[in-house]
Amino acid sequence: MTSPLEQKKIKIAGPSVVTANRTWDGIVVYRTAAKGWSAELSEAAIVRNSDEAKALLAEAVADDVGAIGPYIAPVQIGEDGKILPGNLREQIRRTGITIGQPAQV
Amino acid sequence: MYAYDEIDRTLVNERVSEFRDQVKRRLSGELTEDEFKILRLQNGVYLQLHAYMFRVAIPYGTLATNQLRALAHVARKYDRGYGHFTTRQNIQFNWIKLAELPDALEDLAKVGIHAMQTSGNNMRNVTSDQWAGVAPGEIEDPRIWSELIRQHTTLHPEFSFLPRKFKIAITASDHDRAAIKIHDIGLRLIKNEKGETGFEVLVGGGLGRTPFIAKTIKHFVHGRDILSYIEAILRVYNQYGRRDNIYKARIKILVHELGIEKFSREVEDEWQHIRNSSLQIDDEVIEDIRSRFTYPAYEKLPHMPDELRQAAADPDFEAWRKNSVAPHKVQGYSIVTISLKPVGGPPGDATAEQMDALADLADKYSFGEIRVGHEQNLALPHVAKRDLPALWKALDKLGLATPNVNLITDIIACPGLDYCSLANARSIPIAQELTRRFANHELANLIGRLHINISGCINACGHHHVGHIGILGVEKNGEEVYQITIGGRADENAALGTLIGPGVKFDEVADVVEDVVEAYLALRERPEELFMDTVKRLGVEPFKERVYATR
Numbered sequence: 329m330t331s332p333l334e335q336k337k338i339k340i341a342g343p344s345v346v347t348a349n350r351t352w353d354g355i356v357v358y359r360t361a362a363k364g365w366s367a368e369l370s371e372a373a374i375v376r377n378s379d380e381a382k383a384l385l386a387e388a389v390a391d392d393v394g395a396i397g398p399y400i401a402p403v404q405i406g407e408d409g410k411i412l413p414g415n416l417r418e419q420i421r422r423t424g425i426t427i428g429q430p431a432q433v
Numbered sequence: 434m435y436a437y438d439e440i441d442r443t444l445v446n447e448r449v450s451e452f453r454d455q456v457k458r459r460l461s462g463e464l465t466e467d468e469f470k471i472l473r474l475q476n477g478v479y480l481q482l483h484a485y486m487f488r489v490a491i492p493y494g495t496l497a498t499n500q501l502r503a504l505a506h507v508a509r510k511y512d513r514g515y516g517h518f519t520t521r522q523n524i525q526f527n528w529i530k531l532a533e534l535p536d537a538l539e540d541l542a543k544v545g546i547h548a549m550q551t552s553g554n555n556m557r558n559v560t561s562d563q564w565a566g567v568a569p570g571e572i573e574d575p576r577i578w579s580e581l582i583r584q585h586t587t588l589h590p591e592f593s594f595l596p597r598k599f600k601i602a603i604t605a606s607d608h609d610r611a612a613i614k615i616h617d618i619g620l621r622l623i624k625n626e627k628g629e630t631g632f633e634v635l636v637g638g639g640l641g642r643t644p645f646i647a648k649t650i651k652h653f654v655h656g657r658d659i660l661s662y663i664e665a666i667l668r669v670y671n672q673y674g675r676r677d678n679i680y681k682a683r684i685k686i687l688v689h690e691l692g693i694e695k696f697s698r699e700v701e702d703e704w705q706h707i708r709n710s711s712l713q714i715d716d717e718v719i720e721d722i723r724s725r726f727t728y729p730a731y732e733k734l735p736h737m738p739d740e741l742r743q744a745a746a747d748p749d750f751e752a753w754r755k756n757s758v759a760p761h762k763v764q765g766y767s768i769v770t771i772s773l774k775p776v777g778g779p780p781g782d783a784t785a786e787q788m789d790a791l792a793d794l795a796d797k798y799s800f801g802e803i804r805v806g807h808e809q810n811l812a813l814p815h816v817a818k819r820d821l822p823a824l825w826k827a828l829d830k831l832g833l834a835t836p837n838v839n840l841i842t843d844i845i846a847c848p849g850l851d852y853c854s855l856a857n858a859r860s861i862p863i864a865q866e867l868t869r870r871f872a873n874h875e876l877a878n879l880i881g882r883l884h885i886n887i888s889g890c891i892n893a894c895g896h897h898h899v900g901h902i903g904i905l906g907v908e909k910n911g912e913e914v915y916q917i918t919i920g921g922r923a924d925e926n927a928a929l930g931t932l933i934g935p936g937v938k939f940d941e942v943a944d945v946v947e948d949v950v951e952a953y954l955a956l957r958e959r960p961e962e963l964f965m966d967t968v969k970r971l972g973v974e975p976f977k978e979r980v981y982a983t984r
Contacts, residue, residue: 349484349485351459352531352532353485354480354485354528355483356482356483396466397480416850420850421482425483425852426862427861428779
């Protein structure tokens with residue numbers, strides 16, 4: 329859960345995606361294989377080694393108008409092929425805060 | 434309240450227009466994120482985990498009811514219906530869209546609110562005592578001087594590109610509610626032997642990964658010289674402060690590395706060059722600012738009205754009054770703290786409905802004024818004692834009468850990993866669990882004054898170093914782990930807490946706090962001995978033994 333802001337070296341230990349926040353509204357998005365962005369993790373392009381990760385990240389960084397702050401995030405691939413967030417931080421980014429919002433308390 | 438003049442209004446409106454153009458250019462691709470980032474930060478816009486976060490300044494913690502309603506409006510129209518009051522008299526909105534930010538800023542500008550000085554490496558929002566102007570025994574209203582510094586530093590080019598952010602807090606009371614000793618510059622208003630107003634100046638306080646308590650650099654600086662003295666400090670910082678390493682860039686590191694004596698000499702030399710310049714403040718300037726702060730037309734009221742005497746028979750009212758109501762400088766009036774720490778709720782959050790309703794109550798009972806404190810609570814500064822029972826009933830209906838001010842469930846917590854891109858661990862769920870554990874008011878009251886502060890990373894936005902019990906969330910092998918300190922405090926006797934041992938897991942934190950509290954209850958010599966007194970008397974060892982004996 330080290331902050332991606334401290335992500336200096338690209339070294340991946342398993343399947344990963346490139347994630348960022350959409351520029352105009354800030355929502356969480358994932359880089360797709362079609363060189364676009366999607367709010368669905370299931371549509372994210374999966375990379376499995378550093379070279380693939382670097383290439384996908386470079387492509388994402390180049391799309392500066394589409395999304396900001398791209399970084400590589402780990403994912404897990406379920407037995408059914410479903411893509412799941414690889415750590416708590418990414419889980420929270422995908423599914424939202426783990427607490428009730430004030431109006432819900 | 435402070436009444437803005439035409440210069441202030443023009444500045445705020447021009448800023449909105451400027452930012453609208455910047456956002457437009459960013460969304461069209463004319464500006465890259467690298468170019469835009471500093472501009473958005475100068476307007477309080479961060480990028481967090483889920484969305485942009487918009488931080489709005491509440492200078493010296495004073496709000497008029499139309500301003501609170503405007504904040505409620507922003508929460509409702511542009512966000513998800515709530516806001517989060519921070520530890521530096523700001524409010525944050527967590528789900529704002531960049532494309533809509535100029536509109537939100539424009540709506541706020543109509544009531545004189547802005548987001549300048551809420552982020553970036555500049556002079557941040559000047560904070561003060563939330564009881565300013567109404568606290569008994571105060572030297573004078575510290576907001577007059579806060580406003581002077583705000584006017585001088587807002588968009589000042591010399592203070593806009595500092596090595597790092599720079600925070601000033603001011604108090605005018607013996608009891609420090611503004612936490613001045615954990616600020617880059619802390620100012621304590623005092624009178625000299627001639628009866629002249631001036632400041633004890635402290636420098637180099639701060640938390641984060643390298644915490645320091647501020648040191649006194651000068652015992653008395655005359656009020657007319659305060660701007661030149663602050664500027665001298667800033668010049669020395671600008672000259673020697675490190676820009677090569679973000680972790681060593683705060684003034685606290687410079688003060689520590691140079692030593693307070695050498696740092697003081699450097700400031701003194703610099704000050705002599707600029708002391709008698711245009712930075713010397715004319716009395717008329719201060720009087721003009723003073724005249725813009727208006728105070729209510731208080732009535733002559735009895736010390737103990739019948740309404741209060743009758744309500745005292747209700748134990749629920751008394752429980753609330755005892756913790757939430759403080760003496761006022763004017764007889765017959767009180768300062769009422771509004772707890773934003775409901776059992777099971779996120780500390781410091783308020784819904785748009787609560788903000789609107791509180792604005793109505795402030796109009797009815799507090800001359801239209803609300804205050805924001807660094808403990809993430811609000812206050813009504815001018816409540817007639819006769820109105821306390823009616824106010825309590827109204828607050829209770831809104832979920833704003835939790836009788837826990839200054840008790841163990843009055844927790845300070847940063848947004849943590851639920852919202853923050855810097856965080857390593859969650860803060861709010863820990864606070865929520867602790868409020869459930871200690872929800873029993875009789876137990877909380879038995880424990881007495883005890884502040885728990887929680888941060889979700891080493892940047893310490895939850896001020897964990899100065900919590901009586903401090904909780905710091907870190908990440909270890911992909912898991913959230915929490916380090917516990919005890920003995921910290923943020924008041925006039927500010928101190929950093931001491932780590933009691935190895936970190937504990939998320940699920941164990943509340944148990945550990947319970948152990949610490951049980952140890953305290955067993956160790957205290959008498960019920961009046963507060964937690965901090967016991968820690969001072971015995972040190973951390975007995976608490977450490979209790980916590981780790983079975984872990």
